[in-house]
Amino acid sequence: MEDIPRDRLTGPLRRGAVKKHVAAIHVSGKLTLLQRKLSNVLLLNAYDTITSQSRHQIDARTLCLMIGYNSNDMDTLKASLRGLAETVAEWDMLDEEGRQEWGVSSLLSYAKLKGGVCEYAYSPALAEKLHDPKVFALINLNIQRRFTSGHALALYENCYRFVRTGSTGWWSLDIFRRLMGVADSPYYETFKHLNAKIIKPAVAEVNKTSNIVVTPEVRKMGRSVTDIRFRINENPQLAILDLDDGEGLRNSPVYARLRALGVSDRLARQWMGQHGEDFVRAKMDYVAGQGGVTNPVGYLTRALQEDYGAGDAAPVSPRNPAPATATSPRARRLARVRELSQARTPTQRDADKRLFLTRLEGAQREDFERHGWMSALNADAIVAFWEDLSPGAFDEAE
Structure with a gap:
């Protein structure tokens, strides 16, 4: 969940501020386990723009997958969305100036399913409360x-x-x-x-x-x-x-090598999560073997993007890591897959990988778990998967 502003949640809350800011948002009615999970997935999907956008969208299939629904069970999804829209959230707390504030709102102001997409919204007052990490923890x-x-x-x-x-x-x-x-x-x-x-x-x-x-x-x-x-x-x-919080990744030798190379903490964890540790390690080994690299981070970035060392990308000079002038169709398709994946929200990226994994077995599954969307064994299936999600997405790459 790389895009969620996790740093807001990790700072210690001062004792003097707890009484003023930390308050329960009471939810009336009885939410089922699936409805609670649905509520959290919707919030995480919307969190970054919850106060700046009036409505939010997520693939219905992605949404079902993230909360354990059968991806074709739209009736259950409709019932759960209806339940959230009918559920009341109530808060009673002190504001920044010490004034008492009471409020009430439905959990969702509306939700609709159209063309395989779930669109939904929060009331402005509730959105403000949900976005405040001192009130609601992700x-x-x-x-x-x-x-x-x-x-x-x-x-x-x-x-x-x-x-x-x-x-x-x-x-x-x-x-x-x-x-x-x-x-x-x-x-x-x-x-x-x-x-x-x-x-x-x-x-x-x-x-x-x-x-x-x-x-x-x-x-x-x-x-x-x-x-x-x-x-x-x-x-x-x-x-x-x-x-x-990235602690698991930070304990990896690959993470240590990336940091020693000058890669930022956030970018190191992003690369490891996106490409897999083995793939990142292989590209670091490739860069280290070139000799005379004056910008190792820039060159490694290109090596990861263009899959240098795979035999079909044309590496640029290690002294000048500019984009290659000629790349193979496969390299262009891989680059397009990366663009499509990065354009998705963190919740959707997680769901995409899980959905694709359900189609794999044996060596193909192991290779995807190791290399993610850069898996060579699954290259054709990966392109077909993303073409299904975004028809015409590879027309230019071809």
């Missing part, structure tokens, strides 16, 4: 996909944004039941039932599945439980799942 899709319980995912969502403060703060049981989507059930008004059926199973799944560990604490009046909070710690065993 949920990593790689972690989200591991959840099997809607209550567990709801608990994770409501705890994760407090990870830097170490605690959610006290919630009344009424508020907590609303956050878990069980406020309308008389059965869960009894804490014994709430604890046995909701809290304990949700805590167990969050601690087993996600990158945080939560510990519930309760406050009583007499013998009755009135409030609950959750202590939050990072889960060292599963922290690597939070791929947005």
Whole structure:
């Protein structure tokens, strides 16, 4: 998810600012697990432009794939979108000047499916709240996909944004039941039932599945439980799942070589994620073997783009890494595939790869997992895949 502004979420929140800014957005009604996942995918897809654009789009097939729907099951997708449009989000917090602000909005102001594309929008007021990382923490899709319980995912969502403060703060049981989507059930008004059926199973799944560990604490009046909070710690065993921070890639020898070469942190992780470590390593070895390279980063950039060393691209002088004047049809097709992929949103790029992987087996699958869209064994299938997504996209490349 390279384009998501992850750096806004990693800075520690000062204690004095927590009370002022961190506040729950309460969601009325009971969202299913798939609806919660759908809501998060839509938000991640729209996040970069959520306050600057009034509507957002994503491929319906991509959307289905990212949340576990059958890509042809449009009826289920319609029902879930309808549920989000009918669900109310409510907030009650202090603004920047210390004034109380209450608001209410549907989760989606509208959604429509047309021509294989899902278009949707948020109300301006809710968009502003969702874009503020001090109010709403982005949920990593790689972690989200591991959840099997809607209550567990709801608990994770409501705890994760407090990870830097170490605690959610006290919630009344009424508020907590609303956050878990069980406020309308008389059965869960009894804490014994709430604890046995909701809290304990949700805590167990969050601690087993996600990158945080939560510990519930309760406050009583007499013998009755009135409030609950959750202590939050990072889960060292599963922290690597939070791929947005790049820690897993930063531990790679390939990453170390790229950084030593002068490649920026962001670009190094982008190349490794896009091309695969083996492909990047091979191109670094190729550049290192040329001798007399005065601009190694520039030359490596061209080597990755044009697949130097594959036998069909015409490498330019290592002293002057300008575009090659003559490239093969295959190199032009690869360059076009790269352009098409980079034009997609992070969510769509992830879905594209997963969708293509479902068509592969054996050596072809292994080669794609290693080299991504630059996989030589799958070159024809890759072109066919992108031609299907974007008819006519390779006319000029041919």
